[in-house]
Every structure is written in C-alpha cells, then in structure tokens.
Amino acid sequence: MKDVRLLHQPFLPGSLIGPFTNSNPGLGGVCTFVGEVRSGDRDDPQGPVEALELSHYEPLTLEGMQTLADAALERFDLMGLLMVHRVGVMHPGEPIVCVSAAARHRRGAIDAVDFCMDHLKCAAWFWKRERRASEKGGEWRWIEPRADDYADLERWK
Amino acid sequence: MKDVRLLHQPFLPGSLIGPFTNSNPGLGGVCTFVGEVRSGDRDDPQGPVEALELSHYEPLTLEGMQTLADAALERFDLMGLLMVHRVGVMHPGEPIVCVSAAARHRRGAIDAVDFCMDHLKCAAWFWKRERRASEKGGEWRWIEPRADDYADLERWK
Amino acid sequence: MAVTVLFLGPLRDLAGEPSRKVTAPLDWAGLLQAVGPEVAAQLGEERVNVACAGRVLGDKTALQAKDGDEVALLPPVSGG
Amino acid sequence: MAVTVLFLGPLRDLAGEPSRKVTAPLDWAGLLQAVGPEVAAQLGEERVNVACAGRVLGDKTALQAKDGDEVALLPPVSGG
Numbered sequence: 001m002k003d004v005r006l007l008h009q010p011f012l013p014g015s016l017i018g019p020f021t022n023s024n025p026g027l028g029g030v031c032t033f034v035g036e037v038r039s040g041d042r043d044d045p046q047g048p049v050e051a052l053e054l055s056h057y058e059p060l061t062l063e064g065m066q067t068l069a070d071a072a073l074e075r076f077d078l079m080g081l082l083m084v085h086r087v088g089v090m091h092p093g094e095p096i097v098c099v100s101a102a103a104r105h106r107r108g109a110i111d112a113v114d115f116c117m118d119h120l121k122c123a124a125w126f127w128k129r130e131r132r133a134s135e136k137g138g139e140w141r142w143i144e145p146r147a148d149d150y151a152d153l154e155r156w157k
Numbered sequence: 158m159k160d161v162r163l164l165h166q167p168f169l170p171g172s173l174i175g176p177f178t179n180s181n182p183g184l185g186g187v188c189t190f191v192g193e194v195r196s197g198d199r200d201d202p203q204g205p206v207e208a209l210e211l212s213h214y215e216p217l218t219l220e221g222m223q224t225l226a227d228a229a230l231e232r233f234d235l236m237g238l239l240m241v242h243r244v245g246v247m248h249p250g251e252p253i254v255c256v257s258a259a260a261r262h263r264r265g266a267i268d269a270v271d272f273c274m275d276h277l278k279c280a281a282w283f284w285k286r287e288r289r290a291s292e293k294g295g296e297w298r299w300i301e302p303r304a305d306d307y308a309d310l311e312r313w314k
Numbered sequence: 315m316a317v318t319v320l321f322l323g324p325l326r327d328l329a330g331e332p333s334r335k336v337t338a339p340l341d342w343a344g345l346l347q348a349v350g351p352e353v354a355a356q357l358g359e360e361r362v363n364v365a366c367a368g369r370v371l372g373d374k375t376a377l378q379a380k381d382g383d384e385v386a387l388l389p390p391v392s393g394g
Numbered sequence: 395m396a397v398t399v400l401f402l403g404p405l406r407d408l409a410g411e412p413s414r415k416v417t418a419p420l421d422w423a424g425l426l427q428a429v430g431p432e433v434a435a436q437l438g439e440e441r442v443n444v445a446c447a448g449r450v451l452g453d454k455t456a457l458q459a460k461d462g463d464e465v466a467l468l469p470p471v472s473g474g
Contacts, residue, residue: 014171014174014175018171025250026195026196026197026249027193027195028193028195029191029192029193030191030193031190032188032189032190033186033187033188033189033263033266034178034186034187034189035185035263035394036185036186036187038183038185038261039182039183040183055323057322057386057388059365059384060365060368060386060388085393092183093182096394097394104195105305106190106274106278106474107305110190110267110270113188113267114267117263117267120394121263121392121393121394122390122391122392122393123391124391124393125391125393126391126392126393126394127322127323127324127389127391127392128392128393129323129324142327142392144390145390145392148262148264152264192474211473212402212403214445214466214468216448217445217450217466217468242474253474274474277473277474278472278473278474279471279472279473281471281473281474282471282473283471283472283474284402284403284469284471284472285473286403286404299404299407300472301470301472302470302472
C-alpha cells in the first residue's frame, strides 16, 4: 500500500497512522517519523520562529515524492509506505511531514523512514523559509539544509 | 520526559503518542516504532501464529528498561523518550512494543528508536514463545532472536 | 509567442518577481540574458537546476524552450 | 531455611516446573546438583545468566545464595 500526498492544509498524523496500519494486515512493525515546525532552539539569538513556509513546484514535487516512495519500496522489504508533506505557511508545533513504513521486520521499516526523510530533507522539490519574531520586523529568511543533512543523504549512495 | 512502562494489558499506541508529543513542546521531530504480533509469513509451512507470549522477570525487566532508556537519553540528543512493552499472552495484530523519541532534529529521534529496539529485541529481560495453529495441536515454541537481530545490536558497541 | 520563466524559492527574491514572460524560443544564452546578472550568476552554479515543460534538464545549458513552455529555475532545495 | 530457584523462559520447560525450593545456603556446585543434568548443562553455557536476590551475577560460578534469596536462571532473551 503506497500513499503519497502533498497537503495544502494542516493535518493530524495520528489520523493517518491508524488507517495506514490497519491497511497492512500481517505486519510486524510500523515506523513513523513526524516532523514539526520547531519554535527555535532556546538559546537561539535570532528569537523564536513565528512561521515557516514551504513552497513547491507543482509539476515536479508530488511526482518526485512518488518516485522516492517507489525507490524506498524497491530498496527495503516493506508492506506499505505512507508519505505526507505539507506546503504553505505553518506555525510552530504544526506537522510538516509524516513518513510511515510498515514491514514484516523492524529493520526495513526503520531504514525506509530514515531513507525517505533524508531525501525529503535535501533532495525533494521543496523550498523552505522562516520568519522570526525579533529579526528586522519579521523578515522571511530562506533555510538551506544543514551540512549534517547532506552527509546523511550520502549514506544511501 | 522519560516514560517507561511494562504493561500486562493490551494498549493502543496512538493513545500514548499524542500525549507524549504534546509533553515535549518545541520538538522538531518524533520517531515512533510499534511492533505487533505477526500472523506469520504467508509462505510459512508452520501455519499461522495463534498466540504469542512474552514473559519477564519482575525484579529485572522494568529496571533494565529504565537503564536502557537512560542510556538512549545519554547517547542521543533527545527531548523525551517513551518506551512501552507488553507482557502476557497476545494475539496477531496486537501491539507488543512501542518506542517513541522526541528530539530537536530527526537524526537523534530515529537513531534512539533504532537503538532501543535493537536492545529490547535481544538484550532485555524478556522471553518469547509462540503457538501456531497447525503445529502438533497448538504446542508452544520458544523464539530466539534472529542472527540479524544480534548483528543489529553489535552496531552500537 | 512567449516562454514563462518561473523563479522558485530564494531566486524569486533575487528576481523581484515570481515569473517573467520572455520571447520564444529561448536557449541558455537567452535565459542568462533575460533573468538579469544576479539570477544569471546563480544559474551558473551546479546546485541550481532548470526544468523545461515539467522536466528537469540533465544539461541545463542545452535548454531549448519553445512558445508556451514554462522554464522553472530551481535553486537548492530544503524540505522536511 | 530455603533458597527459591526460579526457571525462566525455556528453562521452565526443561525443569518441568516454574520454581524449586532448595536448602540454603546454595553455591554454584549446589545449584548444578539441585537443578538436574539438563538444566545444569544449560547453565554451563555462557549465554545463560544467573541472578541472585534481584541482581545479575557477573560471575555466576561465584553464587552464594542464603536463606530467603531467590535465584533466577535466565536463558537467552528475546523481546520486542
């Protein structure tokens, strides 16, 4: 069962995971990662995050997610894969992304989630910017992946 | 936030994950693994699993889980860790184990879940046996970890 | 007779607008000229991709956009 | 004056009972004698641990159980 969605509205990961799990009878394990808008590190001198905006490019983004999901299903021993990504303006605490993998054994499920998240983070057609409270009256600032994110992606090559 | 539980009754992982996530405000991601009783591989000549029993040793098991949770909190950059394990007789589709880690960045959350599951699988005080429908009138058979499970555990040493 | 050039992510700020109409046909040299020096400098970087008519170009310098095509300029991505 | 020897997991099947009362004090030699040859053979394996009074012994052959102690025989584990 492959379920890939690009959402323009807030979503509740919990409301997706239950049906996803039930749609894969006989599974041994489900691994799920949910990424949320962080309010910013406590010691961040730039102040708290007010909002995050994810933009996408319609002709490429969803198709790219489908291709990524197919690659994960091909590479790992999975029964099902759920991949949901928000676009638009979000606020701290709101879910951005949810990847859930069902498999007979935990290894495939955990690795598939890890693989998908690394690719969504710096190899999928999204652009991210954030607005902080204290920064020049709330100017938007573009966010690039961290060096760690690129290093994580290299693990799968 | 550390929440470690040994449960003698069925549980709904979804009912634990929501409150756990909410108890870690400012998080960037939550990774969750839920292990369920498998009905057995489709091509398994031993027939479908009827029941699984997990036994434990009261003076060691919960304390060992606490020690494991502390080790994960020490080793990974986490905000919170939830670790729940069932004991008793369970049936296919019932959750056995649920580990959930909240962190500022996904790496810590995913690795912590991986680490805890590897240890719960073959380095925690549980003994597992299963009963299959077709096998000698439903005799119980003890299950040891697979070679893959031991190999996975070695990764953390 | 036009090609739509779309500026994604931070390139939109550099360009000062989300898209621009350019006379067709449009090749790589024409694109560099049409987008202004700042965006053109970004296009020179390997990390910046170009899609034409919904397909990411393996070699962006081989761009050959014709009337009605949308050319999307894709800076380094960041999701999740 | 007794020590309770507890058989965990598959050792319970080998012993034919979940636990057995043994006269205190009980050392390693006494334990091997008290549990019967099948369980004793298992105890010889490195993968089988022994706990006394709620503590896993680093060296199980150093067992010194006294009256009232519970001695748990712990075969290879399997959880999750």
